[in-house]
Structure formats: structure tokens, C-alpha cells
Amino acid sequence: MSDEPEVELEARLAEQESFDPPSSFTDQANVTDADVRESFAEEWPECWEAAADLLTWDEPYATVLDDSNPPFYEWFTGGSLNASANCLDRHVENGSKNRAAIKWEGEPGETRTYTYGDLLNEVEAFAAALRDLGVEEDDVVTLYLPMIPELPIAMLACARIGAPHSVVFAGFSADALATRMNAAESEYLVTCDGYYRRGDALNHKEKADKGLRGVDHDVETVVVDRLGDELKHFLGASAHDYGDLVDEHAGASVEPVSRDAEDMLFLMYTSGTTGEPKGVKHTTGGYLAYTAWTSRAVLDVKPEDTYWCAADIGWITGHSYIVYGPLALGTTTMMYEGTPDYPERDRLWELVETNDVDVFYTAPTAIRAFMKWGSEYPERRDLSSLRLLGTVGEPINPRAWKWYYKHIGDEGCPIVDTWWQTETGGMMVTTLPGIDTMKPGSAGPPLPGIDATVVDTDGEPVEPGNAGYLTVQQPWPGMLRTLYNNDERFIDEYWREYSDTDSDDPEDWVYFPEDGAKLDDDGYITVLGRVDDVINVSGHRLGTMEIESAIVGVSGVAEAAVVGGTHDVKGEAVYAYVILEDGQEASDAMYDRVVEGVEGAIGPIARPEEVIFTPELPKTRSGKIMRRLLEDVASGDELGDTSTLRNPAVVEEIQSRVSEE
Numbered sequence: 213m214s215d216e217p218e219v220e221l222e223a224r225l226a227e228q229e230s231f232d233p234p235s236s237f238t239d240q241a242n243v244t245d246a247d248v249r250e251s252f253a254e255e256w257p258e259c260w261e262a263a264a265d266l267l268t269w270d271e272p273y274a275t276v277l278d279d280s281n282p283p284f285y286e287w288f289t290g291g292s293l294n295a296s297a298n299c300l301d302r303h304v305e306n307g308s309k310n311r312a313a314i315k316w317e318g319e320p321g322e323t324r325t326y327t328y329g330d331l332l333n334e335v336e337a338f339a340a341a342l343r344d345l346g347v348e349e350d351d352v353v354t355l356y357l358p359m360i361p362e363l364p365i366a367m368l369a370c371a372r373i374g375a376p377h378s379v380v381f382a383g384f385s386a387d388a389l390a391t392r393m394n395a396a397e398s399e400y401l402v403t404c405d406g407y408y409r410r411g412d413a414l415n416h417k418e419k420a421d422k423g424l425r426g427v428d429h430d431v432e433t434v435v436v437d438r439l440g441d442e443l444k445h446f447l448g449a450s451a452h453d454y455g456d457l458v459d460e461h462a463g464a465s466v467e468p469v470s471r472d473a474e475d476m477l478f479l480m481y482t483s484g485t486t487g488e489p490k491g492v493k494h495t496t497g498g499y500l501a502y503t504a505w506t507s508r509a510v511l512d513v514k515p516e517d518t519y520w521c522a523a524d525i526g527w528i529t530g531h532s533y534i535v536y537g538p539l540a541l542g543t544t545t546m547m548y549e550g551t552p553d554y555p556e557r558d559r560l561w562e563l564v565e566t567n568d569v570d571v572f573y574t575a576p577t578a579i580r581a582f583m584k585w586g587s588e589y590p591e592r593r594d595l596s597s598l599r600l601l602g603t604v605g606e607p608i609n610p611r612a613w614k615w616y617y618k619h620i621g622d623e624g625c626p627i628v629d630t631w632w633q634t635e636t637g638g639m640m641v642t643t644l645p646g647i648d649t650m651k652p653g654s655a656g657p658p659l660p661g662i663d664a665t666v667v668d669t670d671g672e673p674v675e676p677g678n679a680g681y682l683t684v685q686q687p688w689p690g691m692l693r694t695l696y697n698n699d700e701r702f703i704d705e706y707w708r709e710y711s712d713t714d715s716d717d718p719e720d721w722v723y724f725p726e727d728g729a730k731l732d733d734d735g736y737i738t739v740l741g742r743v744d745d746v747i748n749v750s751g752h753r754l755g756t757m758e759i760e761s762a763i764v765g766v767s768g769v770a771e772a773a774v775v776g777g778t779h780d781v782k783g784e785a786v787y788a789y790v791i792l793e794d795g796q797e798a799s800d801a802m803y804d805r806v807v808e809g810v811e812g813a814i815g816p817i818a819r820p821e822e823v824i825f826t827p828e829l830p831k832t833r834s835g836k837i838m839r840r841l842l843e844d845v846a847s848g849d850e851l852g853d854t855s856t857l858r859n860p861a862v863v864e865e866i867q868s869r870v871s872e873e
């Protein structure tokens with residue numbers, strides 16, 4: 213660190229609006245060609261061969277992009293490959309057998325390291341076991357597992373035999389598991405007895421068992437014994453012990469199934485505007501090429517690195533940037549089971565220090581928590597191994613960006629603020645750390661080959677300085693292909709067609725991610741947040757309709773409106789306005805029932821920050837709930853115009869109830 217006095221340094225950082233990556237970084241960066249955006253634009257779509265070239269293909273593809281039936285685009289058609297062979301076998305064959313593939317640390321501090329050789333062996337054993345249980349190519353296998361190595365092992369085992377996985381975040385409830393298994397008609401489940409959270413052994417199997425009671429078909433289950441004697445569990449009929457299966461199949465050799473580039477690699481359910489979660493379908497060739505390319509270009513991943521994305525594999529970030537991207541590149545990827553503040557608030561920094569982590573990728577909500585805890589925690593540890601930092605999941609405000617830059621990166625690491633979605637498969641808008649100037653708070657320009665454009669309500673590009681809707685005007689390899697079993701919803705939710713009739717011209721089709729954004733003079737995009745009824749709590753996407761229907765399912769509740777209110781650490785928090793049925797009293801017991809209803813239907817992540825009982829909801833004369841107003845009340849902001857309300861008096865009533873809480 214420089215000798216500059218602390219106060220001056222703070223002042224300088226607070227004012228500085230742009231930062232250039234240091235030469236210590238750019239000198240070694242994977243991508244340094246300043247013209248890469250122009251050359252991708254000129255060579256589009258053939259530019260994406262650069263991504264496909266990072267993979268090993270069984271059959272070479274014939275066409276880079278088939279856009280004959282928009283918006284059902286196909287990438288690398290005619291090619292075939294296997295994702296697990298790309299993440300494992302080829303590294304083992306190329307001399308990296310003894311390199312660590314996964315370094316895992318459990319919350320209580322035990323560690324496990326899997327070399328590429330070890331990982332391949334265990335993946336083959338489990339793939340053989342899955343086959344013995346009856347799993348065939350194209351059967352969807354549900355994985356309901358926390359952050360333990362068996363999760364990526366099961367993913368790769370599925371990929372090896374061509375069975376798409378559907379990972380359900382371990383924090384989701386039993387009901388959420390059942391909904392997803394039913395929607396995917398998934399007849400196989402891999403789960404575990406439990407896991408550690410802040411020192412406690414959590415019972416996970418109980419939740420899985422409860423979920424299974426809501427599944428409307430037979431299911432074969434595999435249970436990983438994570439907790440041993442700490443939590444005894446019993447296997448019922450149709451349940452198998454993971455350890456026994458792997459032992460029985462130890463040494464098995466399972467040929468990777470050659471998959472068509474467009475064959476499904478996995479499904480991932482995500483929240484949308486309506487109550488039903490959407491099954492986002494990702495394919496083998498385009499997704500893997502895109503995650504490998506972005507891991508290399510944006511996260512600057514090198515095989516000899518120790519790379520750590522501190523997300524959960526239950527979300528897309530973990531799929532793309534803990535498992536598939538890093539392993540396709542043959543690097544060492546870290547996994548940590550627990551929370552950042554257990555046993556102490558320096559836990560993550562301890563892991564960076566002891567593992568010499570080179571690249572660290574996390575979410576703004578975590579950075580805001582670190583900021584709140586104070587710089588003493590990172591200062592206890594040697595973080596000098598870090599070369600690059602990243603964020604994802606929600607907008608990062610410049611203050612949090614600068615804190616991260618100074619206190620974690622010691623002003624020597626570029627930060628990539630990466631905008632993307634479950635649906636995009638990988639990063640879309642971000643600076644390239646070896647080339648671009650960084651502007652705190654603004655994600656950056658679109659990646660090479662990505663036509664991200666901010667448009668107005670007529671679909672026309674906005675002038676610099678203006679805000680509008682973020683769109684993507686050309687397809688990209690990592691894009692979702694459809695919503696599982698629901699092509700119609702896929703088109704309705706994401707695509708606008710700018711022509712009078714169903715058009716075959718790809719130029720007429722535009723992808724809408726449902727985010728608002730602002731464009732600046734340098735073409736940098738600042739993402740402002742969702743423009744639909746989806747809220748972003750601690751970087752997790754939640755549909756307000758899903759939460760509302762959970763609340764309305766609680767007996768005694770007549771109506772509910774859920775909105776996001778601003779929150780210091782979570783970014784947004786859930787505020788639930790609830791109208792009770794006649795004769796029902798607002799009470800602590802009722803409050804608890806509403807909270808339990810939400811936790812039961814979705815999980816603790818959707819837990820309301822506040823439940824506000826109200827006799828009425830503010831409605832327009834046409835009967836629409838004025839959500840904007842409820843958001844202002846929740847955030848403690850000045851209220852917008854209330855003159856169009858049918859029942860203006862209710863606003864004061866609601867405000868007084870919020871301030872009582």
C-alpha cells in the first residue's frame with residue numbers, strides 16, 4: 213500500500229470516477245487486444261468460433277449459428293461433444309491429472325481436495341451408479357444439495373451420461389422442490405442428510421422427504437451422508453446411500469455420451485412475473501463454449517490459478533462460474549460450505565489467505581455486509597495473492613465498489629461488474645479487465661459479440677445520457693433455448709417482434725431481459741434494476757406473485773401485495789401488505805403464520821422483512837394496486853402522486869402502521 217495518509221486516500225477515492233487496470237494486471241491478461249470488440253462485430257457470428265475453440269469436440273460443428281427459425285436459435289449445429297469430458301478427461305489426458313480441480317472447505321474447517329484424476333474417477337463411479345438406478349439419456353435428474361463436492365460431482369456424472377440435471381437451491385422449501393420435480397417430470401433425486409450452518413447441523417433430508425410427498429410420480433433417491441454421526445438418518449424404500457453406490461462402482465469406466473451441441477445440458481428454474489417458476493433450458497455446446505470463453509476473457513482464469521466464486525451452485529452463477537466455466541478451462545475452483553461470518557467475520561479472507569486465491573467473484577450484497585462489518589476483518593489477513601475481483605447479481609453502488617477496490621483489492625486488482633441472468637447463461641455486459649477503464653457503479657460496455665442496446669418504449673436506441681430498457685438485439689451462444697415444455701411462454705416472456713406478422717428475419721426479434729438501464733457517452737451501461745414484478749433480495753431473484761400466492765394460501769388472509777423496499781445490505785427486502793378476512797384479527801400469531809407460509813412455499817430467502825396488516829390496498833380507479841406507492845412506503849421514500857387513487861386515505865393508514873412496526 214502507498215504511504216498516502218488514509219484521509220486523503222479516502223477523499224481521492226470518493227471523487228475518482230474512473231479507474232484504469234494496473235499494468236501488473238494488463239501485462240499478463242488473457243485478453244489484451246483493444247480491438248476485440250470491433251473484430252468480433254466484423255466477424256459476427258463466426259467470431260464465436262473463438263469460444264467453441266476452447267472446447268474439444270467429438271464431431272466438428274457445421275454451422276456457427278442457425279438463425280432460420282427465430283427466436284429458436286441454434287449454435288454450433290452438427291457438432292457433438294460431452295461436457296464432463298471437456299471438464300475432466302481432456303485435462304487428465306493433457307498432463308493435469310494431479311492438479312487440484314476442486315478445493316472444498318466445510319464450515320467446521322475440514323478440507324477436501326479433488327485432483328482432476330480423483331474427480332474423474334468419482335464422476336465415473338457415480339455415473340455408473342446412476343445408470344444402474346435406471347437413469348437414461350435425457351432423463352432429468354434433480355439435485356437438491358448444499359455446497360458439498362457431491363453436488364458438482366453429480367452434475368458432471370449426469371452430463372457424462374447425457375441426463376440433464378435440475379439443481380434446486382438447498383435453501384428452497386419442500387414445496388419448491390416438489391413443484392420443480394413435477395414440472396420437470398423428474399424421477400430421480402440426489403440429496404443429503406444435512407449440512408452445517410453457523411455451527412448447527414441442519415436437517416436437509418427431512419425437507420427433501422416432505423418435498424417427495426408432494427411429487428406426483430415415483431422417485432428413486434440417492435442420499436449423501438454429509439453429517440455422519442452428527443445427524444442419524446434412515447433410508448426408506450427407493451433410497452440409496454451415495455457412498456455405498458460409489459464404492460460399489462469404484463473403478464467403473466463410463467464412456468462420455470456424445471451429445472449434440474443443441475442437446476440439453478441442464479434445466480434451471482428461476483422466478484418470473486407469474487407464480488409458476490420457469491424452467492430455463494441450456495444446451496451443451498453453446499453454454500459450455502460461452503461459460504469457458506467468458507471465464508477466460510472476463511475472469512482472466514488460467515489453469516494454474518486458484519479461483520473462487522463465492523456463490524452457491526444452486527444458482528446460475530455457481531453453475532457457470534464455479535463448475536462449468538472454470539473446470540472447462542482446467543483451473544482449480546474453490547467451494548465453501550458455510551456463511552461468511554462463521555465462526556468469524558474474516559472467514560472468507562482466511563480462505564483467500566490459506567489457499568492463495570488469485571481471482572475472487574462475489575455479489576454486491578456480500579460486499580455491503582463486509583463494509584458494514586468494517587475493514588478490520590480483511591486487514592487481519594494477507595490478501596496479496598488476489599489479482600482480480602468480480603461482482604454479479606445486482607447493481608453495485610460506487611461506494612461499495614470503492615470499498616471492495618481498496619480494502620479487498622488494495623487498489624491493485626481490477627473489478628469486473630458483470631451483468632447477466634439465468635437466461636443468458638453467462639456474462640453479457642462488463643468491462644474486459646485487461647483492456648477497459650472501470651467506472652464504479654456502471655457495469656461497462658457489452659462484451660465483444662454481444663449486441664446489448666438500451667431502447668425507449670418504441671424500441672428505438674436511446675441517446676447517451678438517457679435511460680430505457682436493456683435489450684439484446686442479436687443471439688449469443690450461451691442463451692437459453694426455451695422454457696422447458698413451454699415454447700409459447702418463452703416467446704411471450706422474453707421476445708418482442710418488430711414486424712407485423714410472424715417473421716423469419718432475426719433482425720426483427722429482440723430479447724428483453726426486463727431490466728432498466730442507462731447509457732453514457734462512452735457506451736457504458738448502468739443497470740438500474742428490474743422493470744417487472746421480480747425483486748432482487750441479496751442477489752436472489754424472487755417473483756412477487758410467488759410470494760403473494762404463498763401468503764394468500766394462509767388461512768384467514770384475503771389479499772396480499774408484495775413489493776421490494778430498499779435495504780442496506782440485501783439491496784431489496786420483501787415487504788408484504790396483507791388484508792385479513794372479515795373477523796380475523798391482526799396478531800403476532802397471524803404475523804408468524806404469514807411468515808411461515810412464505811418460508812414453507814419458497815424458503816427463508818423470501819422471508820418478509822415486514823408484514824403490514826392493512827384494511828385496504830391503495831388502488832387506482834380502475835382497480836389496479838399501486839405498487840409504486842407501496843414500494844415508496846416500504847423504502848421510507850417520499851410518496852409519488854396519490855391523486856389518481858380511488859382510496860387516498862388508505863395511504864396514511866398504511867404509513868402509520870409501518871412506522872408502528
Ligand code: WTA
Binds near residue numbers: 528635748
Ligand atoms: C440483476 C444472476 C445490475 C438483473 C447472474 C438481472 C444485475 C438479474 C447484475 C438476474 C449487475 C445481475 N448489475 N444488476 N452486475 N447482475 N443483475 O437470473 O436484474 O439470478 O436481470 O442471474 O439480476 O438474476 P439471475
